[in-house]
Amino acid sequence: MAMSDYSTGYSAKAIEILEAAEIRIRRGGFEAMSYRDLAADVGIKAASVHYHFPQKALLGAAVINRYTEKLSKALGPVDLQQTTVTEHLQRLCNCYLATVRNEGLICLGCMLGAESRDLPEPVAAAARHFFTTLIGWMTAAFGDRTDAESLAIHAIGILQGTMILAVTLERPELMIAAGDRVKQLVMSSE
Amino acid sequence: MAMSDYSTGYSAKAIEILEAAEIRIRRGGFEAMSYRDLAADVGIKAASVHYHFPQKALLGAAVINRYTEKLSKALGPVDLQQTTVTEHLQRLCNCYLATVRNEGLICLGCMLGAESRDLPEPVAAAARHFFTTLIGWMTAAFGDRTDAESLAIHAIGILQGTMILAVTLERPELMIAAGDRVKQLVMSSE
DNA sequence: GTCTATAATTTGATAGAC
């Protein structure tokens, strides 16, 4: 396991593959990602990609699980003693604004969620886990108000839906307005 | 052109194919729809589907254009003399709630929008046209307030994003809350 | 780990009979 990532157990090349797969799925969906294309992306042959990830369904699950972990790390733990609710929300808004503006890509969870009815079960399960994790984080971020989970789902819905509009219409600035509206939810009455 | 739909020029079998293709795309995306599967859906062979729609890209464009027309017809013209803003919004909310609840499918425009970065240009163009049409309708529905288009984009974002959550997590009731929040937008200050 | 070679299947698409 030379050059491995000790925090996840993936080798350096496996991580290259995961990153390439993430971009391909976020661009065109699960079916639009092929071993051949991934191989070209990372400079090896398709059969060698199978060495790292024997089955496509498990590769897909690995990609979305890694994405869930990456986003969790970027958001950090919820700490309402140190940080305001609004600043917590701002973190997620920043993540999504940046990727729409810089790469023109939607959220991986959004793409796989949209396709979840047709995905191999391990991938669909990992997509569900992504959303339950994100909803859990944001529910905590909204504090102890009784409508926290409802607000969290609403906020995530706003961001995911607007991302699709922003990428489709090539209007990344829509994410700024969406972020503002999400932050205004903090002032909503219970 | 026996048994044809004189309003669109499509034969009865062509419409069967379009309907089957719509469902397949809304379930798993554009790449998840194949001529073979469509043929089985409508009881003919794949080569016969090619008779009706020679190329997949043009079939995809036809599906989303038909969807745009169907939704426009379901929403009806905007008439703020006869109908309130809220009742206009309710129409779209009802459409989306019904399909999530009854078929567990997201909006076709949402799916193709998500994949638009990777779609054949005719399909991507038709997906953009869907959203500009829907945004136009809803902007008109919000009346002559200066933030009408911003509100329209926000409302559509809410509905599309929540549909993905509702279908992924198999929680169709989320669409009810989303509809309520959309209708509350009417009371927002400019 | 990566390669070549290959298998088995699926895919979009065409030609031509009926």
Added chain:
DNA sequence: GTCTATCAAATTATAGAC
């Protein structure tokens, strides 16, 4: 309009050499 037959290409995946 639908069929059979066929094609070329792409797909996921495996076996075995290096």
